[in-house]
Amino acid sequence: MRVQPRRGSSRDLETAYEKPLVVPEPGDLDVSLHAWADARFATEILAEHAFILAQLFSEQWAPHERTEASRYHRELADLHCQIDSTPPPEPSYLPTFCQNFVRRVQPFCDFKAKVAEKERAGRMTSFAWPLLLDHMRKEGERYVQRLRSIEHGNLLFDRAQVIEFWAPLMDEDARFFAHWLDPDETELVQKTLVSARAWRLLERDTTGETLAAIESDPKGVMEPRY
Numbered sequence: 001m002r003v004q005p006r007r008g009s010s011r012d013l014e015t016a017y018e019k020p021l022v023v024p025e026p027g028d029l030d031v032s033l034h035a036w037a038d039a040r041f042a043t044e045i046l047a048e049h050a051f052i053l054a055q056l057f058s059e060q061w062a063p064h065e066r067t068e069a070s071r072y073h074r075e076l077a078d079l080h081c082q083i084d085s086t087p088p089p090e091p092s093y094l095p096t097f098c099q100n101f102v103r104r105v106q107p108f109c110d111f112k113a114k115v116a117e118k119e120r121a122g123r124m125t126s127f128a129w130p131l132l133l134d135h136m137r138k139e140g141e142r143y144v145q146r147l148r149s150i151e152h153g154n155l156l157f158d159r160a161q162v163i164e165f166w167a168p169l170m171d172e173d174a175r176f177f178a179h180w181l182d183p184d185e186t187e188l189v190q191k192t193l194v195s196a197r198a199w200r201l202l203e204r205d206t207t208g209e210t211l212a213a214i215e216s217d218p219k220g221v222m223e224p225r226y
């Protein structure tokens with residue numbers, strides 16, 4: 001396994017907040033290592049989703065959802081610590097490891113879907129847009145699918161499918177940032193919207209659109225920051 005920062009070697013963390021990836025060595029197709037690395041990464045991200053949602057569900061408007069999100073935060077952070085502090089599963093334990101991940105993560109995806117539906121129906125108000133809930137749910141479901149695939153020995157990604165899934169989500173991420181910024185931060189708002197446009201072009205995955213994306217946001221495409 002190796003520690004992979006955003007760029008360069010492990011000494012090159014850009015800020016105290018950068019989270020380096022822990023990934024198998026290039027070319028290592030050991031399914032247990034991939035299961036461990038993916039589950040470790042996903043539980044950390046999903047625990048953050050739960051934490052963010054707990055902040056966006058107010059005590060006054062959505063007390064039940066706030067409590068639920070806080071509970072998911074604790075559970076997923078615990079699961080992350082548990083995975084992080086133990087070695088990758090033995091081959092005989094791999095199915096249980098993957099199934100355990102799915103069993104713990106799927107209810108959180110269902111929770112996000114349920115809350116988004118309530119918001120759309122006007123039965124609940126929060127600071128989490130329905131698009132944010134859908135976005136987080138899709139990411140959670142992606143990790144569930146990934147661990148299910150690994151359980152069955154399928155490690156390889158399909159390039160077209162990866163782009164089709166992640167490019168629109170990166171576009172959404174950039175637009176979320178634009179809307180979270182202070183409206184006075186016009187330069188940063190502009191930057192995030194340019195980045196969102198570049199991701200929409202990259203989604204089409206053609207040479208022409210890729211060149212257009214590089215032209216409109218050279219730094220964002222060649223040196224993505226998130």
Ligand SMILES: [Fe+2]
Pocket residue numbers: 135139169173
């Ligand atoms: Fe995202």
